[in-house]
Each structure stands twice: as C-alpha cells, then as structure tokens.
Amino acid sequence: MSGTLDLTLAIATLWLAVGLAGLVAPRNLGLIRRLLFPLGAVLGLALAASALHGLFQSPTARVLPLGLPDLPFRARIDALSAFFLLLLGGVAAGISVFASGYIRRGEGTPPGLQCLYYHIFLASMALVLIADDAYFFMVAWETMALASFFLVTSDHRHAEIRRAGYLYLLIAHVGAIAILLCFGALQGGSGDYSFAGMRGVERPVGWASAAFLLALAGFGAKAGLVPLHVWLPEAHPAAPSPVSALMSAVMLKTAVYGVLRVTLDLIGTVYWWWGVIALATGLLSALGGIVFAAVQTDMKRLLAYSSIENIGLIFAGFGLTLIFRSFHMGTLAALALTATLYHCLNHACFKSLLFLCTGSVLHATHERSLGKLGGLMHRMPWVAWCALIGTIAIAGLPPLNGFASEWLLLQAFLFTPGLPHSYLNMLVPVAAAVVALTAALSGYVMVKFYGVVFLGQPREPKLAEARDAGAWERVGLAWLAAACIVLGLVPAAVIGLLDPVTRALTGFGMASLAEGWLFLAPIQPERASYSPLVFFAGIAALVGIAWLAVRLRYHGRMRRTGPWDCGFPHLDARMQDTAEGFGQPVRQVFEPFFRIEQQVPAPSDARPFFREVHDDRLWHWLYLPIARAVDRVTSLVTVLQRGRISVYLTYSFVTLLLLLLFVR
Amino acid sequence: MLLHYGPQLVNLLAAILLLLAFAMLSQRRILSLINLFAAQGFVLFLSTMLVAWLTGQNHLYGSAALTLALKVIALPWILHRLIRRLEVKWDVETLLNIPSVMLVGIVLVILAFNLALPISQLAGTVTRSTLGIALACVLLSFLMMITRSKAVPQVIGFLAMENGLFFAATSAVYGMPMVVEFGVALDVLVGALILGIFLFQIRERFDSVDTRHLEKLKEQ
Numbered sequence: 001m002s003g004t005l006d007l008t009l010a011i012a013t014l015w016l017a018v019g020l021a022g023l024v025a026p027r028n029l030g031l032i033r034r035l036l037f038p039l040g041a042v043l044g045l046a047l048a049a050s051a052l053h054g055l056f057q058s059p060t061a062r063v064l065p066l067g068l069p070d071l072p073f074r075a076r077i078d079a080l081s082a083f084f085l086l087l088l089g090g091v092a093a094g095i096s097v098f099a100s101g102y103i104r105r106g107e108g109t110p111p112g113l114q115c116l117y118y119h120i121f122l123a124s125m126a127l128v129l130i131a132d133d134a135y136f137f138m139v140a141w142e143t144m145a146l147a148s149f150f151l152v153t154s155d156h157r158h159a160e161i162r163r164a165g166y167l168y169l170l171i172a173h174v175g176a177i178a179i180l181l182c183f184g185a186l187q188g189g190s191g192d193y194s195f196a197g198m199r200g201v202e203r204p205v206g207w208a209s210a211a212f213l214l215a216l217a218g219f220g221a222k223a224g225l226v227p228l229h230v231w232l233p234e235a236h237p238a239a240p241s242p243v244s245a246l247m248s249a250v251m252l253k254t255a256v257y258g259v260l261r262v263t264l265d266l267i268g269t270v271y272w273w274w275g276v277i278a279l280a281t282g283l284l285s286a287l288g289g290i291v292f293a294a295v296q297t298d299m300k301r302l303l304a305y306s307s308i309e310n311i312g313l314i315f316a317g318f319g320l321t322l323i324f325r326s327f328h329m330g331t332l333a334a335l336a337l338t339a340t341l342y343h344c345l346n347h348a349c350f351k352s353l354l355f356l357c358t359g360s361v362l363h364a365t366h367e368r369s370l371g372k373l374g375g376l377m378h379r380m381p382w383v384a385w386c387a388l389i390g391t392i393a394i395a396g397l398p399p400l401n402g403f404a405s406e407w408l409l410l411q412a413f414l415f416t417p418g419l420p421h422s423y424l425n426m427l428v429p430v431a432a433a434v435v436a437l438t439a440a441l442s443g444y445v446m447v448k449f450y451g452v453v454f455l456g457q458p459r460e461p462k463l464a465e466a467r468d469a470g471a472w473e474r475v476g477l478a479w480l481a482a483a484c485i486v487l488g489l490v491p492a493a494v495i496g497l498l499d500p501v502t503r504a505l506t507g508f509g510m511a512s513l514a515e516g517w518l519f520l521a522p523i524q525p526e527r528a529s530y531s532p533l534v535f536f537a538g539i540a541a542l543v544g545i546a547w548l549a550v551r552l553r554y555h556g557r558m559r560r561t562g563p564w565d566c567g568f569p570h571l572d573a574r575m576q577d578t579a580e581g582f583g584q585p586v587r588q589v590f591e592p593f594f595r596i597e598q599q600v601p602a603p604s605d606a607r608p609f610f611r612e613v614h615d616d617r618l619w620h621w622l623y624l625p626i627a628r629a630v631d632r633v634t635s636l637v638t639v640l641q642r643g644r645i646s647v648y649l650t651y652s653f654v655t656l657l658l659l660l661l662f663v664r
Numbered sequence: 665m666l667l668h669y670g671p672q673l674v675n676l677l678a679a680i681l682l683l684l685a686f687a688m689l690s691q692r693r694i695l696s697l698i699n700l701f702a703a704q705g706f707v708l709f710l711s712t713m714l715v716a717w718l719t720g721q722n723h724l725y726g727s728a729a730l731t732l733a734l735k736v737i738a739l740p741w742i743l744h745r746l747i748r749r750l751e752v753k754w755d756v757e758t759l760l761n762i763p764s765v766m767l768v769g770i771v772l773v774i775l776a777f778n779l780a781l782p783i784s785q786l787a788g789t790v791t792r793s794t795l796g797i798a799l800a801c802v803l804l805s806f807l808m809m810i811t812r813s814k815a816v817p818q819v820i821g822f823l824a825m826e827n828g829l830f831f832a833a834t835s836a837v838y839g840m841p842m843v844v845e846f847g848v849a850l851d852v853l854v855g856a857l858i859l860g861i862f863l864f865q866i867r868e869r870f871d872s873v874d875t876r877h878l879e880k881l882k883e884q
Contacts, residue, residue, distance in 0.1 A: 643880070645818065649810045656806070660779050 004054030005062060005077045008085060008130055011047045012123040015040060019119030026112025029105055033472075036115050037100030040122065044096055047089030047126065054082040055500055061132055061196070073139075074194055076132035079500040080265070083341060084129045084257045086497075090483065091249045091348045092122055098356045098476025099242035101469070102363065108155040114240075121147035121246065128254050134183035134193040141179065141258075145172040145222075148251060151243040152235045164234035171231045175221030179258070182214035186266055198266045208267055212274050215262040216281070223255035223311045226285040227618050233292075236304035237368065241359020244300060248307045249352035253344050256314055263322065264337075264505045272326040272421065279319030283434045286312025290441040291593050294448065294586035295614050297370050297579045299358050302449055303351065306394065309442060310347040314340055316435060317409050320416075323424065325506060332415050334508035338498050339408035345494070346393065346401040346487055353390035353480040354449075357383050360473055361453060364466040370449075370579035375458040379466040384454045386477040391450040393484040395443040399532035399539070401488035404520070406439050407530055408491075414528075441586070448582040457573040489532050491520045580612075587614070595620060670718045674835075677711040678794040681831060682773070685804040688824060689769055690762050694752060694816055698743045701820050704827055705735030712834055723842055724834065731830070734849055739823060739856055746860050747816055750867060765811055769804055776800035794835040801828030813874055815866060819859045826852050 018036050025031055059078035067073040077085075099118070103111050124147055127140035149172070153165035185208075187193055188201040203211070221228035236244045263270065289308030296302035317340035324333035358368075360383045367373055377384040393400040413432035419425055458464060469477065487494055499509035520530045565571070587594065595615040601608035640651070684704045691697045709731045716724030773796075780796035802825055809821035826848070870877040 646810045646813065649806070653803075653806050653810060657775070657803075660775075664779055664782065 004050045004057065004082065005060050005075060005130065007050040008047065008054075008077065008126055009064075009075065011043050011050075011089075012126045014043055015119045015123040015126070018043070019116040019123070022112040022115030022119070024112070026110040027105070029103070029111055032111045032115050033100045033103055036119075037096050037103070040119055041093045041096035041100070044089045044091075044093035044122070048086050048093065049089075051082045051085035051089055052497075055079055055086065055497060057082075059504075064136075067135065071135055073136040074132035074196075075127075075130045075136070076195070077130050079504045080257065080260060081129045083498065083501045084253060084344075085126065087253060087345055087348050088122075088125055088129065088250050091352050091480070092246065094476045094479040094483070095242050095245050095249070095352055095356065096476075097479065098245075098359070098473050101472025101476070102240070102242055102356075102359055104363075108153075108157055109150070114151065114154055117147045117150045118243070118246075121151060121251075125250055125254055129257060132195045134180075134187075134195075134198075138176070138180060138183075142176060144251065144254070145169070145176065148243070148247055152239040152247075154240050154243070155238070161238040164231075164238035168231040168235040171221050171228055175218045175228065178214045178218030178221065180218075182211050182218055182262060185211035185214060186262070195261075195266060199268065203267075205271070208269065209271070209274070211267060212263055212270075213277075215259055216278060219255040219259040219262075220281065220315075222258075223252050223315070224285070224308045225281055225311060225315060226288055226308070227622055229285060229289070229308045230616065230618065230623065232308055233296075233301045233304040236307070236355075237298055237300040241300075241355055241362060244303075245352035245355035245359075248304070248355060249348040252307065252311055253348060256311075256318070256340075256344055259315075259318065260505070263318075264325075270322050270326045272323050272424070275319045275322030275324075275326060276424070276427075277319070278322060279316050279428075279431055282312045282315030282317075282319055283431055283438075284312070285309070286316060286438045287434055287441075288312075288593060290438050290445060291586060291590045292614075292616070293445045294441065294590075295580075295583040295594070298368050299361070299370055299373070299449065299453060300355070300368055302370070302445065303354055303358065306442065306445060307347075307351060309438060310343070310351065310394075313406070313409065313435065313438065314343050314347070316431065317343065317412065320409075320412055320428075321506070323416075323419065323428075324412075327420055329418065330506055330508040332412065332418070333506045334502040334510055335408070335415070336412040337502045337506055338495055338510045339405055339412050341498050341501060342408060342491075342494060343405035346405050346484070349480055349483040349487060350390045350393040350400075350402060353386060353477065353484060354394065356473070356477055356480065357387040357390065360469040360477070361466075364468070365460075365463055367460070367463075370452045372460045373453045373458075373463065374456045374573060374576065375454070375463065376466060377454045379458075379463065380454075380468045382468050382474050383477065386481045387450060387454060389481040389484055391446045393488065395446040396439045397443070398530075399488050399536040401484050404488055404491040404494075404530070404532065406435075408520075410435060411528055444586065448579060451577075452579045452582065456576045459573045459576070489536060491530075491532060495520070593617070670714065674711055674714055674718070674794060677707055677714065678797040678831070678835070680707050681711070681801055681827075682797050682804075685801045685824065685828070686766070686769060688820070689765060689804055689808050689811075694747055694814070697817055697820050698740050698747070701743070701824060701827075702736055702740040704824060705731060705740070708827055708831055709736060711831070715834055726842060727830075727834070727845055730845065730849055734853065735823070735827065738853070742856055742860065743816070743820065746863070750816070750863060752814070752816060765807070769807060772803045772807060773800040776803055795832060798828055798832035798835050801825075801831060804828075815859070815863050815874070819856065819863075822859075823852060823856065 018040050022032055022036055054077055056079075059076060061074065061076035064073040064075055103114065105111060109117075121144060124140050124143035128137060128144060131137035131140050149165055149169045152168055153161055155161050156165075183193060183198075186198045186201070186203075188198075188203045188207060190197060190201055192198070192201075216225075217228070224232040236248060239247065263274070286309045289305050289310075289312055293302050293305035293309065296305060317336050320336040321333050321340060324330075324336055360380065361373065361376060362368055364380060364383075365373065365376075389400065393402040396402040396406045398404075410432060413428060413435060416428040416432075417425055419428070468474075495510050503509040520532075562569075587596075595617045597611075597613040597615070599609070599611040601610060642648070681704060684700055684707065688697060688700045688704070691700060709728050712724055712728040712731055716722070716728060776799040777796035780799050784793060784795045805821050805824035805828055808824065809818050812818050812821065830848075866872075866877070
C-alpha cells in the first residue's frame with residue numbers, strides 16, 4: 001500500500017509538472033494538445049491502476065517533508081481514499097483525452113494557462129483525497145477551488161461568465177469556512193489537527209453534532225446540496241465542457257468523500273437524526289434538481305440541475321447509511337453505503353460523458369440552447385450514440401449502470417421497516433417514494449434532452465454543417481461510454497471493489513452477499529435479485545428473434561407509399577415538440593417549486609411574443625434578502641470611506657493609540 | 665571604560681534618533697527628507713553595533729549589516745532614483761501648521777514614554793530605557809504619514825516607522841530572531857518597490873503624485 005501512496009504523490013507531482021510545461025509555450029497548441037493532455041490522461045490511468053491495487057491493501061500513512069515548521073503535511077491512503085482515487089483517475093483519463101481534442105485557441109485564457117489550471121485542479125483533487133490532517137486538507141481543498149474558479153472563468157471576456165465565477169467562488173468560500181469550523185469542532189480542544197488525533201477524541205453530543213452539521217453545510221456547498229446549489233447551474237454552463245465534466249464528475253465527489261470521511265471515519269459515533277437531516281436535504285435536492293432540469297432550455301444547465309439531483313440521491317443514500325448505523329444495523333448500513341458509493345462512480349461516468357457530448361455539440365454548432373438544436377443524430381452519429389448510452393444510464397434503465405445503483409438504493413430503502421423507531425418506520429417509505437419519483441422524472445428529463453438535441457429535424461439551417469467529433473474526442477467519449485456499460489453489466493464485481501471500503505467504514509462488506517458473479521442479491525436472494533447480464537441477454541434475444549421473424553416473414557413484401565399526413569403534407573422543424581413544450585407538464589404539476597414570470601402578448605399585438613422566466617424561489621427567499629442586508633450594512637460603513645489616505649491613516653493611528661492605552 | 669559609557673552612548677544615539685524623527689516631521693523638502701531618513705538608518709546601524717558589542721549578541725551584527733545595506737544604502741538610493749524619475753526632487757510640500765504638528769508630536773512622546781514605562785521595568789536589558797524613545801519614533805513616523813499629502817513622503821514615513829520598530833526590538837529584547845528580521849527586511853524592500861510602481865500609476869492617472877487626488881475614486 002505504501003507503493004500506492006508514493007505513486008499517488010508522484011502522479012500528483014507529475015500532473016503539476018505537466019501543467020507547468022504548458023506555461024513554457026502557452027500558445028503552442030500542438031504541444032498542448034498532442035503531448036501534455038494525453039500525458040495527463042496516461043497519468044490518470046496510472047492513478048486508477050494504482051488505486052485499484054491499493055483498494056485491497058491495509059492503510060498506510062506518511063509525514064511529508066512539506067508544510068510549515070512543526071506543522072508538516074500528513075498523507076494517508078485507505079480503502080475510502082483509494083476508491084475515490086480510482087474514480088478520479090479513471091474519469092480524468094477519459095476527460096483528458098477528450099480535452100486534447102477539444103481545446104482551441106482564442107477562447108479567453110490561452111491554452112497553456114488552461115492546461116496549467118486543469119492539471120493543478122487534477123493534482124489538488126488527488127491531494128484532497130490523501131490528506132491526513134486538517135491543514136493539508138484545507139490547502140489542497142482551496143487550491144482545488146481556486147484552480148476550478150480560473151477554469152470556470154476561462155472565457156472571462158463575457159460579463160455573465162465572470163458573474164458565474166464570482167458566485168461559485170463566493171459559495172465555495174462560504175463552504176470552506178464551514179469546513180474549517182468543522183475541523184475546529186472536531187479537534188475537541190486537543191489542538192491536534194491530524195486526522196489520527198481527531199479519531200481518538202471523545203466528544204460530547206453537542207460538539208459532534210456541530211461538527212456534523214458544519215461538515216454537511218461545508219461539503220454540501222461544494223456538492224451542490226439545496227440550498228447552496230445555486231452556483232451549479234451558473235458555473236457549469238460557463239465553464240468549457242471538459243471542465244464542467246471534471247467538476248460535475250469528480251469535484252462534487254470529493255465533497256462526498258469529505259462528508260463520508262468526517263462523519264463515518266473521524267466522528268465515528270452517529271445519531272439517527274443526523275441521518276434524517278442528510279436524507280431530507282438529499283431528497284429535497286434530488287426532487288428540486290430534477291424538476292428544475294425538466295424546464296431548462298440550455299443543455300448544460302439541464303445537466304447541471306441533473307447533477308444536483310444525483311448528488312441529492314447520493315446524500316439520501318448517505319443519510320440512510322447514518323440511520324442504519326446509528327441503530328447498529330451493520331449489514332444494512334453497508335448496503336446503503338454501497339449504493340451511495342456505487343452511484344458516485346456511476347454518476348461520475350455518465351455525467352462526464354454527457355457533458356463531453358454537449359461540448360462536442362457546442363463546438364459543432366456553437367449553440368447551447370435546446371430551442372436551436374435538433375436532428376444531430378445524422379450529422380454527428382458518434383456523439384449521438386455515446387450520448388444515447390449516457391442518457392440511458394442516467395435515466396436509470398437496465399442494463400446500464402444507473403439502474404444498478406438506483407436499484408440498490410431502493411433495496412436499501414425497502415429494509416427500513418426493520419428500524420426500531422416508529423416515526424422513522426412511517427416516514428422512510430415516503431422517502432423511498434420520492435426516490436422513485438425522482439428516478440422516473442429523470443427518465444422524463446433525459447428523453448427531453450436526447451430527443452430535442454439529437455432526434456427530429458434540425459431547428460436551424462446552420463445545423464446542416466455540423467461535423468462529428470474528432471478522433472481524440474471520440475476516444476474520450478468511447479472510454480466513458482464503455483465504463484457506463486461495464487459498470488452496469490458486472491455489478492457484482494463493482495460491489496467486490498466496494499467491499500473493503502464498506503468494511504472499513506461500517507464493519508460489514510457486501511461482497512459475500514452478492515449471489516455469485518451473475519446475480520446481485522442484497523440480503524436475501526428470495527427477496528430481490530437482479531442480473532444485468534441475464535437481462536441484457538434476454539433483451540438481445542428478444543430483439544434478435546423479432547428481427548429474424550420480421551426478416552423471414554415479411555421480407556420483400558414491402559410497399560412504399562406516402563404516410564398519412566392528417567391532411568397537412570408540409571411537415572417542418574417548427575412543428576416538433578420544443579424543449580419548453582416538453583417540460584410544460586412538469587412545470588404545471590410542480591408549479592409551487594418555481595417563481596414564474598410571464599409576459600403574454602395582447603390579442604391585438606402585431607408582433608406577438610411570449611416570454612416566461614422560471615426562477616428559483618430560493619433566490620428570493622434566501623439569497624436576495626442576505627445580499628440586501630449586506631448592502632445595507634455596508635452602506636452604513638461607507639460613511640467611514642472618505643477617499644483620503646491621511647484620513648485612513650488617522651483611523652489606524654487612533655486605533656493604535658487607543659489599543660496601547662487600553663492594554664496598559 | 666567604553667563598557668562603562670556604553671549604555672550612555674546608546675541613550676545618546678536614541679536621543680539623536682528621536683531628534684531626527686522630529687526633524688523629519690518638520691522637513692518640507694523631499695530631498696532632505698530622504699537624507700534624514702538615511703541618517704536615521706545610519707544612527708540605527710551604529711546603535712545596533714553598539715548593543716551587539718556591549719551584550720555579545722553576535723546575531724545583532726548581522727542585523728546591523730542588514731540595516732546598513734538596506735536602510736542606509738539601498739532604500740535611499742531607490743528613493744533618490746524614484747524622485748528623479750518622478751521629477752519631484754525639488755517639490756516643497758504645503759504642510760499643516762508646523763508648530764502645532766510639533767506640539768502634537770510632543771504629546772505623543774510623553775504618551776509613548778508613559779506607555780513604555782511598565783514594559784521597560786519588566787525588561788532586563790541594558791537598553792531598556794530607550795524603549796520609550798523607540799515607541800515615540802514609531803508614533804511620530806505615523807503622524808508624519810498622516811500629515812503629508814504627497815505620496816513619496818508617505819512612503820518615507822512608512823519606512824521610518826519600520827526603523828522605530830526595529831529600534832524597539834533591539835532595545836527591548838536584543839533584536840528579533842534572524843528569520844523574522846529577514847522577513848521584515850524583505851517586506852520593506854518589496855513594499856518600497858510596490859509603492860514605487862503604484863506612484864507611477866498615480867502620476868499617470870492624475871498627472872501628480874498628490875494622494876489627495878485619490879479622493880475622486882471614492883464611491884458616491
């Protein structure tokens with residue numbers, strides 16, 4: 001295992017070196033595209049391989065010769081870190097290959113600088129995952145936030161992108177403060193900020209709860225949990241697509257890692273109501289996220305809201321883990337945690353795949369708005385087929401990976417009647433229903449996404465010139481699509497990978513509970529079991545038989561004729577269902593979620609125009625009041641602002657004198 | 665013999681330092697101000713050498729060398745170049761009424777002595793009586809920064825304040841640890857350079873290095 005730790009540190013260093021190499025010739029696109037990004041991808045693969053090896057080793061720790069005197073950086077790798085490193089390395093490899101085909105000149109920040117930020121971002125995420133004291137963790141965490149901020153604002157010439165970046169940075173820092181305070185609560189007066197020291201501290205309920213709530217708020221802000229999710233739909237569309245993919249797929253998962261590390265590892269003893277809070281916020285995020293995704297008309301915003309939904313599901317699974325663990329139901333806690341981690345891995349694969357697909361579409365058409373896309377299936381078959389795999393996976397349809405983890409999560413929910421708490425017994429089935437509703441809605445949203453972008457007729461004439469993705473982009477897309485398929489087809493093997501993690505965190509593993517390698521049967525095979533391979537074989541057999549039957553029976557007896565056109569032979573692109581139209585039923589049903597502004601044209605209007613804006617109510621209930629309050633307070637302080645240096649100096653002079661007199 | 669008069673000599677140098685601080689407070693011409701600043705640095709160098717020799721604290725020789733290099737040679741040279749390039753060499757500043765500023769200065773000195781009294785009683789060094797003077801130098805330099813409106817004298821006031829702090833450190837506890845001292849020295853150097861760049865920017869914007877023009881930047 002020490003090999004894995006050393007290798008991880010080496011790869012993080014090499015990533016930094018690759019990034020710095022981008023500075024040597026910041027405008028030499030050939031070097032950056034053909035050498036540096038592929039090199040970063042190879043390093044990602046190496047990281048994934050070493051983490052896969054490290055998953056089954058015992059934890060190792062080490063003190064690094066870095067940091068301040070008497071406050072060195074400590075690094076440690078255990079099964080949890082190794083699992084998330086595997087996720088990071090595997091997904092980053094695909095995204096880096098894609099990025100080497102994607103990066104262009106003349107889009108704001110020069111390519112070399114983007115290469116630097118990108119690789120610093122990767123390295124800092126790896127370091128977050130192996131940090132073993134609060135100091136190192138915070139340094140890596142903030143480096144990650146800053147690197148991603150600069151990546152989000154790559155196109156800094158647009159005012160709205162700068163605004164999105166500012167919002168992201170603001171919420172990232174609010175979150176970082178909460179995390180810092182959480183570590184303060186965790187050390188429990190011992191003054192020891194190493195994670196090893198925190199594990200040993202006995203804390204009263206109050207301090208432990210404060211630490212948990214701060215961790216939930218701090219990491220939730222990074223993960224995009226309601227109500228701190230507002231940055232996600234702004235920052236993801238603003239960022240270049242590989243960056244959106246990396247942020248959504250991996251950076252949000254580092255927040256999940258953080259909350260798991262703090263709660264299950266550092267705090268140790270948990271209380272059932274913590275789980276209820278995590279479950280409730282998770283479900284709220286999941287439902288809110290998917291409902292908002294349904295009404296979006298910008299494809300990247302839609303995916304960003306869908307990320308909120310998936311993070312919500314992950315936190316719901318985490319909440320369930322806490323509830324089971326607080327009642328010492330180890331096996332069920334392990335089941336819920338397995339579902340949570342599995343969904344992390346799956347979301348990383350399909351969401352990065354879909355973001356990269358939107359990137360290809362964006363480059364081919366220069367259009368992000370769903371209302372101006374359509375019919376790209378014929379123009380961009382590679383992207384369309386990869387996006388189809390991602391869409392099926394994210395919609396939670398078998399036999400792809402999204403179904404496997406959502407099914408496991410629902411299985412975990414179905415075991416809650418065994419809880420020794422009557423209120424929970426009544427409430428948790430409602431939560432299970434919300435999860436099911438969310439899964440169904442996400443299917444609806446994904447049909448909208450795929451149908452509007454790739455199917456039907458092109459809505460704009462310029463779409464006819466769209467070109468398919470280049471070779472590098474195809475490799476990146478194919479890698480992630482293959483991951484979606486493999487993770488879906490062999491869930492038993494994936495659960496085998498998760499076994500050491502759940503064993504370390506809950507004391508129980510699920511590996512022995514999977515029925516062989518073919519069937520997946522949590523707890524008892526009589527209750528429920530699922531085999532994607534059998535399912536897949538069944539579907540394949542049915543399709544094959546149908547195809548053969550049609551071919552044998554009807555072949556050659558075809559008659560071509562004009563379709564029944566309802567008396568209107570001239571079908572054109574404007575008659576297709578639009579993104580707004582598709583989302584309309586959801587908007588109607590979930591109307592209380594939105595704050596809707598409508599402008600309906602008058603009957604006599606010569607140029608009728610219908611305008612509707614969907615706004616997040618939280619903006620008006622939470623963010624704007626806070627912003628106004630800050631404005632009011634600062635306007636009081638501006639009285640002090642005189643604009644003259646000597647006045648300012650007098651302020652500090654008088655303060656100094658008063659302090660001197662005071663301490664005397 | 666010299667050992668006997670040593671502490672007296674330190675006191676004498678401290679008095680000169682205070683005198684120079686007052687001189688800087690009342691000096692109108694920028695060029696003379698820089699020369700006074702260099703003189704103050706030189707006195708500081710002498711007193712540090714003396715304290716080092718009296719107490720046998722060898723690391724103070726290093727501090728003294730640093731003072732000589734930085735505050736007597738480097739910074740005045742930078743400042744001379746700065747005013748030559750800014751073409752403000754012969755500038756004369758309209759000050760507040762000098763006698764009243766001096767009176768405020770005297771009040772500050774009294775205050776400083778009063779404040780330093782309990783600390784110097786605690787300190788066991790040969791130079792403890794000079795702590796009040798060091799504090800007075802800091803406050804006077806601060807006052808100088810407040811009363812000037814041109815940028816260069818403000819920079820000099822800032823640097824002179826550091827002189828006072830340094831003197832306080834040598835007189836109260838025989839200097840700071842070397843690593844802190846290097847850090848502060850670097851800070852001062854970098855600060856002077858940044859302020860230099862800043863001054864060019866101000867002049868480019870307002871055609872003058874009078875910081876009163878910055879008032880226009882105030883948010884309405």
